[in-house]
Structure formats: structure tokens, C-alpha cells
Amino acid sequence: MEFIKYEVEGAVGVITIDRPKALNALNSAVLAELDATLDAVDLAAVRCLILTGSGEKSFVAGADIGEMSTLTKAEGEAFGKKGNDVFRKLETLPIPVIAAVNGFALGGGCEISMSCDIRICSDNAVFGQPEVGLGITPGFGGTQRLARLVGPGMAKQMIYTARNIKADEALRIGLVNAVYPLAELMPAAKKMAAGIAKNAPIAVRNCKKAINEGLEAGMDEAVVIEEKLFGDCFESYDQKEGMAAFLEKRKVEAFLNK
Ligand code: DAK
Numbered sequence: 001m002e003f004i005k006y007e008v009e010g011a012v013g014v015i016t017i018d019r020p021k022a023l024n025a026l027n028s029a030v031l032a033e034l035d036a037t038l039d040a041v042d043l044a045a046v047r048c049l050i051l052t053g054s055g056e057k058s059f060v061a062g063a064d065i066g067e068m069s070t071l072t073k074a075e076g077e078a079f080g081k082k083g084n085d086v087f088r089k090l091e092t093l094p095i096p097v098i099a100a101v102n103g104f105a106l107g108g109g110c111e112i113s114m115s116c117d118i119r120i121c122s123d124n125a126v127f128g129q130p131e132v133g134l135g136i137t138p139g140f141g142g143t144q145r146l147a148r149l150v151g152p153g154m155a156k157q158m159i160y161t162a163r164n165i166k167a168d169e170a171l172r173i174g175l176v177n178a179v180y181p182l183a184e185l186m187p188a189a190k191k192m193a194a195g196i197a198k199n200a201p202i203a204v205r206n207c208k209k210a211i212n213e214g215l216e217a218g219m220d221e222a223v224v225i226e227e228k229l230f231g232d233c234f235e236s237y238d239q240k241e242g243m244a245a246f247l248e249k250r251k252v253e254a255f256l257n258k
Contacts, residue, residue, distance in 0.1 A: 001033045001036075001037065002029065002033065003017065003018055003019045003029060003030045003033050004016070004017060004018065004030070004033040004034055004037050005018050005054070006037050006040070006041075008042075008045070008046060009190070010194070010197070011045065011046060011047040011048065011194075011197035011198075012046070012047070012048050012049070012050065012190060012193040012194060012197055013041055013046040013048075013049045013050070014049070014050045014052065014190075015034070015037055015049060015050070015051045015052070016052050016053065016054050017030060017034070017051070017052070017053045017054065017059075017060055018053075018054040019054075020054055020055050022061065022064060023053075023055075023057065023058035023060075023061035023103075023104060024053040024054060024055070024058050024059065024060045024061060024109070025060065025061045025062055025063065025064045025065070025108075025109075026060060026062070026063050026064060026083065026108045026109075026112070026140075027063075027064035027066075027067045028067065028079070028082065030064075031082055031083055031086050034086055034090075035085070035086045035089065038086070038089050038090060038093060041093070041095075043094055043095060044257065046095060047095055047196065047197035047201050047204070047257075048095055048096050048097075048098065048193040048194075048196040048197045049093070049095060049096070049097045049098070049193075050097070050098045050099075050100050050186075050189045050190065050193055051090070051097055051098070051099050051100065051112070051113075051116055052099075052100040052101075052102055052185075052186065052189070053101075053102055053103065053109075055102075055103070056102065056103065056124075056182060057103045057104065057124075058102075058103040058104040058109075059099070059100075059101040059102050059103050059104060059105045059109050059113065059121075059125065060104070060105060060106075060108060060109030060112055060113075061104045061106050061107075061109055062106045062107030062108045062109050062130070063079075063083065063107055063108035063139070063140065065134065067079075068136075076136075076139070079139070080139040080140065083108060083111075083139065083140035083141075084139075084140060084141055087111065087112060087115040087140055087141055088115070088141075090112070090115045090116065091115040091116075091212065092212065094205045094208070094209075095201075095204070095205065095208075096117040096118065096193075096196055096204060096208055097115075097116040097117050097118075098116060098117065098118045098119075098120065098189050098192055098193055099112070099113040099116035099118070099119045099120070100120060100121075100185050100186055100188075100189035101113050101119055101120070101121035101122065101125045101127075101176065102121070102122045102124075102125070102182060102185055102186075103122065103124055103125055103126070104125075104126050105121070105125060105126065105127045105128075106126065106127070106128050106129075106130055106164065107128070107129060107130055107131055107138065107140075107142070108139075108140045110127050110128060110129055110142065110146070111129075111138060111140040111141050111142045111145065112140065113127075114141065114142070114145035114146060114149055114175075115141065115145065117208060118177055118192070119175065119176040119177060120176055120177055120178045120179070120180065120185065120188060120189060120192070121167050121170065121176045121178075121179055121180075121185070122167065122179070122180060122181065122182040122185045123167050123179055123180065123181055123182065124167070124182060125166070125167040125170065125176070125179070126164050126165070126166055126167075127164065127165050127166075127167075127170045127175060127176075128158065128162065128163065128164030128165060129142045129146065129158055129159045129162065130162045130164070131159075131162070132159065132160065132162050133162040138159060142159065143155075143159065146158065146159065146175075148215065149174065149175060150173045150174055150175055154173050167179045198255075199255065200233075200236075200238040200239070200242055200255040201238070201255060201257040202232075202233055202236050202238055202239075202257065202258075203233050203238065203239075203242075206229035206230070206232055206233060207229075209225075209229055210225055210226045210229045210230075213225050214226060236258060237256050237258045238255045238256060238257070238258065241253065241254075241255065241256075242255070
């Protein structure tokens with residue numbers, strides 16, 4: 001891989017987008033490598049992923065403007081689909097993904113962070129959807145996920161004005177969950193990931209599915225989605241061990257993902 005680094009530490013995988021010359025901007029090659037990396041994650045061993053960017057300045061500075069500049073309408077739509085397919089794969093991956101946003105998260109960078117389950121950022125992070133200033137719409141899910149995350153009023157303001165926001169404002173509007181000094185971002189992400197990884201994997205996976213799928217449904221349908229995923233946890237080794245440990249006043253020995 002030229003642009004994606006993937007490392008596994010214990011049960012936590014760290015994906016780093018590594019294209020420093022372009023501040024980690026997403027071109028077709030980066031998207032293809034990210035897609036292949038997600039396909040290769042060992043879901044039996046890895047229980048949480050962290051997505052970050054290389055360097056100390058940028059998470060992802062957007063889709064690659066040079067590559068997009070000469071696209072036809074049909075090619076633009078195809079490029080949007082390529083990004084959307086990878087981002088959707090990330091969003092629906094059976095394990096949680098934490099975006100550790102270490103700098104610029106503009107356009108496609110903001111969008112990829114929103115495809116992750118949880119966003120935390122460094123204090124130098126900058127978020128924004130600058131696309132209308134470039135003559136295009138957000139094309140990797142920004143019009144959809146930003147409105148769902150921060151509400152339509154704030155999303156429309158950010159998208160129509162193309163104004164970037166800093167980490168403190170991102171925190172205030174709920175786009176990120178926490179802000180850290182840059183040096184503390186990855187340790188914090190790893191600590192959170194390890195905390196997730198020690199919980200029962202089938203239950204965590206079903207929670208992700210229930211939240212994601214429930215948000216797309218009306219409440220009557222959403223509670224049925226939850227019921228089924230709740231029921232699915234029973235008779236598993238991990239459910240029996242988790243409850244036995246409580247009843248026997250001891251610590252869980254290990255969740256075995258079965
Ligand atoms: N694409 C390509 N190269 C980029 C880039 C980008 N998005 N962002 C930065 N770079 C490159 C710069 O061109 C520069 O390259 P060299 O000139 O050194 O060769 C290098 O990275 C360093 O950048 P700067 O010299 O500009 O660094 P500064 O610190 O001065 O500024 C910056 C940092 C992040 C403020 C600035 O680079 C910047 O404004 N970058 C562009 C940010 C941006 O507008 N991002 C949004 C891109 S639009 C769609 C699909 C997808 C999308 C839309 C539609 N469909 C097909 C429907 C998504 C769109 C976007 O993401």
C-alpha cells in the first residue's frame with residue numbers, strides 16, 4: 001500500500017491515511033487502498049478501529065481537487081459513488097471506528113470522519129464543507145451525515161457558507177465528542193478503543209447495527225430492530241459469561257466473540 005498504513009495493536013487496528021504531500025487528500029488510489037484495507041481487517045481479532053491522518057497538520061484535506069477538476073458529469077457521479085461506497089463500508093463495518101481527527105478535516109475529510117462511529121480531535125483541528133466555494137456540492141455524504149449529526153440548521157449554515165470551524169466550535173455543535181492537545185489525541189483514541197475492545201464484541205456489534213439502522217427507521221420499526229439484535233445476544237458464550245460473572249460477583253474472564 002502506498003497511501004494507507006494499517007497497524008494492529010492487540011485488539012485495536014489503526015488505519016492511517018498517509019499522503020502528506022497533499023495533506024492526505026483523497027484521490028482514487030487512496031480510496032481504493034482504503035477499500036482494500038477495510039476488506040482485509042480481521043474481524044475475528046480486531047474489535048475497534050481508529051482512523052487518522054499522517055503528520056501533525058491534516059487529517060484529510062478533502063477529496064483531491066486536482067483529480068476532480070477535469071471530471072465530466074458522469075465521471076463526477078462515478079467518483080462520488082466510489083467515495084460513498086467506501087465510506088458506507090466504513091460506516092457499516094461490524095466493529096466501531098473512531099476518527100482521531102488530527103488537523104484539517106475539510107470536504108471529504110469532514111465527510112469521512114462522519115462515516116466513523118465516534119469523532120475526537122486535536123485542538124488544531126479544522127472542520128468544514130468548502131465545496132460550494134469550489135462550484136460543487138459535498139459528494140461523499142456530507143449533505144446527509146452532517147444534517148443528521150448536528151441538525152439541519154447548523155449543517156445548512158456550514159454547507160451554504162462554506163465557513164470552516166475550529167475544534168471548540170465542532171465540540172459545541174456536537175460534531176466531535178472531545179478535543180485534546182495534539183500529542184494526547186492518539187493516546188486518548190487508543191484508550192477509548194481499548195475500552196470498547198474489552199466489551200462483548202457481539203453486543204458491541206449489535207449496538208452499532210441497532211443505532212445505525214434504527215436512525216434510518218421510524219420508532220415502531222426501530223424498536224423492533226433493537227428487539228431482534230437484543231435477542232440475538234442471548235445463548236452466546238459472552239452473554240452467559242457476562243451475566244454469570246455479575247451473579248458470581250467476579251470479573252469477566254474473557255469475552256470470546258462467540
Ligand atoms: N486536493 C488536492 N491537493 C490538496 C488538497 C486537496 N483537497 N488540499 C491540499 N492539497 C495540497 C496543496 O495543493 C499543496 O500541494 P503543493 O502545492 O505543495 O503541491 C499541499 O497539499 C499543501 O497545501 P497548502 O500549501 O495549501 O497548505 P496550507 O497550509 O497553506 O493550507 C489548507 C492548508 C487545507 C487550508 C489548503 O490546502 C486547502 O484549502 N486545501 C483544500 C481544502 C478543500 O477545499 N477541501 C475540500 C475539497 S472538495 C463529489 C465527491 C467528493 C466531493 C465532492 C463531490 N462528487 C463526485 C459529487 C468532495 C469534495 C471535496 O472534498
